[in-house]
Amino acid sequence: MSLLVAQEIYKSFGGNKVLQGVSLEVSQGETLGIVGPNGSGKTTLINVLSGVIKPDSGVVVFGGRDITHWRPHRRAKLGIGRTYQITRLFANLTAIENVMIPLHYGSRQEASQERIEEILQMVGLSHKKENYASDLSLAQRKRLELARALALNPKLLLLDEVFAGLNPVAVQEIVSLIQELKNKLGITIVIVEHVLKALSQLADRVVVLAEGRLIFEGKYEDMVKDKEVIKAYLGERYGASA
Ligand SMILES: Nc1ncnc2c1ncn2[C@@H]1O[C@H](COP(=O)(O)OP(=O)(O)OP(=O)(O)O)[C@@H](O)[C@H]1O
Numbered sequence: 001m002s003l004l005v006a007q008e009i010y011k012s013f014g015g016n017k018v019l020q021g022v023s024l025e026v027s028q029g030e031t032l033g034i035v036g037p038n039g040s041g042k043t044t045l046i047n048v049l050s051g052v053i054k055p056d057s058g059v060v061v062f063g064g065r066d067i068t069h070w071r072p073h074r075r076a077k078l079g080i081g082r083t084y085q086i087t088r089l090f091a092n093l094t095a096i097e098n099v100m101i102p103l104h105y106g107s108r109q110e111a112s113q114e115r116i117e118e119i120l121q122m123v124g125l126s127h128k129k130e131n132y133a134s135d136l137s138l139a140q141r142k143r144l145e146l147a148r149a150l151a152l153n154p155k156l157l158l159l160d161e162v163f164a165g166l167n168p169v170a171v172q173e174i175v176s177l178i179q180e181l182k183n184k185l186g187i188t189i190v191i192v193e194h195v196l197k198a199l200s201q202l203a204d205r206v207v208v209l210a211e212g213r214l215i216f217e218g219k220y221e222d223m224v225k226d227k228e229v230i231k232a233y234l235g236e237r238y239g240a241s242a
Pocket residue numbers: 013016018036037038039040041042043044045085
């Protein structure tokens with residue numbers, strides 16, 4: 001059964017038609033990768049799924065419920081967690097305090113010290129729990145961003161460019177962490193990512209967005225060979241990094 005369904009999502013900003021009829025489904029326990037050129041609408045799609053942005057038209061269904069008009073905090077309570085491409089940490093709060101905020105905000109459950117420490121341990125940040133977010137390395141801030149998303153026990157985790165800017169060692173460590181979280185907690189994941197090596201290890205299935213439309217859906221191995229994908233996305237990226 002599909003945990004998440006997005007049907008015919010349209011979104012424009014002024015005359016900029018950013019999403020032009022995007023439909024996708026994510027099964028329970030699946031990891032779906034989303035790739036595409038800069039500006040193709042990936043973050044906008046994540047914003048529509050998490051409720052940060054209302055689509056002009058289209059429907060979002062989660063666990064069989066139409067949540068199209070639900071606000072973000074209500075979706076978070078229902079089980080949709082997310083990270084942000086630009087991390088939204090509070091620089092002058094500690095790691096513990098950064099996790100405490102979504103816990104207080106999102107649920108009736110007490111934000112117990114124990115629960116917070118458990119989450120920080122899960123993401124490998126126990127030893128930094130009293131440090132200010134501003135004192136953490138980029139990789140540690142990404143871990144903390146993950147911890148914040150995990151605080152409300154999400155069934156679905158939306159990850160927007162977790163790996164951007166990390167060195168290959170840190171990428172590999174966080175790939176392992178996400179695999180571990182997936183196995184341990186059985187979370188369903190939607191991951192937007194330009195770091196293709198990480199995506200290839202995490203995604204069960206990949207969709208490619210180009211100019212607000214899905215131009216591919218299938219396995220990673222087939223995606224990298226797809227002529228249209230190479231033209232719209234991969235060619236440009238390989239060219240850019242050559
Ligand atoms: N809140 C907004 N208001 C106006 N325009 C927006 C807004 N959010 C996104 N856009 C525009 O929508 C288009 C798609 O942006 P989006 O951030 O979804 O792309 P993306 O695929 O995530 O790109 P990247 O790979 O660079 O992160 C861009 O032209 C962007 O300028």
